Amino acid sequence: MVEKEIILETKQISKSFGHVEVLKNIDFELHKNEILALLGDNGAGKSTLIKIISGVYESDGGEIKVFGKNVHFKSPYDARSIGIETIYQDLALFDNLNIMENIYAGKEVVGKGLKRLLGFVDRKTMHKNSQETMNKLGINVDDYFENVNNFSGGQRQSVAISKAIYWGNKIVIMDEPTAALGVKEQGNLMQLIKDLKQHDVSVILIMHNIEQVLQVAERAIILKRGERVGTVNCNQSTECHDNIVKMLM
Secondary structure, eight states, X not given: OOOOOEEEEEEEEEEEETTEEEEEEEXXXXXXXXXXXXXXXXXXXXXXXXXXXXXXXXXXXXXXXXXTEEEOOSSHHHHHHTTEEEEOXXXXXXTTSOHHHHHTTTXXXXXXTXXXXXXXXXXHHHHHHHHHHHHHTXXXXXXXXXXXXXXXXXXXXXXXXXXXXXXXXXXXXXXSTTTXXXXXXXXXXXXXXXXXXXXXXXXXXXXXXXXXXXXXXXXXXXXXXXXXXXXXXXXXXXXXXXXXXXXXX
16 A cells, blocks of 8 residues: 655644643644545644744644645745645635635736836736636636625635635635535535545645544544544544544543
């Protein structure tokens, strides 16, 4: 059996807030082109671990390797710069901007020639690139020029994912991506997450819904009270479901 390449790994990661030990020597690994679920009840340490991996928090001890190299993140910018993007429940989109403006926010393409001298951006190129990215991911919207505050929850998730993929992120972390979505939109989003593997993207999902986890995830890592208590290889079987439930109890 060929061993899968590990592209993100933590060793003995620990974190305390005051006298409360939130993470206790956590080992964690993400394989190339893998959809991995990170599971655990509230207070298990999932969010803290993800915030360390994404540069929001610094750990108290342990190490992180990304693409085989030791890294030390001091900010989310550090994590993004080497290909890690985190999509939180609030999505961090600008409601009063359209798709292109959200994807390019703070990274606008400056025009050529006189436009560059005058500081004008190349909106035509940015719209073209944004639409191509959405199309590549199989995402369709009626009006690419409409502000995202008029989009459904699923469409907004799609814009956030498109932004992460456009800027070359190879690891996408999604925090409860189906929260507040209807049944149809949940199904569409689960399919989009599956399709990300075709674009050489690995995904970490933080979710509570085990049934949805089994639809898309290949593995699940379970945390409990700040410790890793087990790993389950997911194959949509009843046994897999039962093993996850037992570890969460």
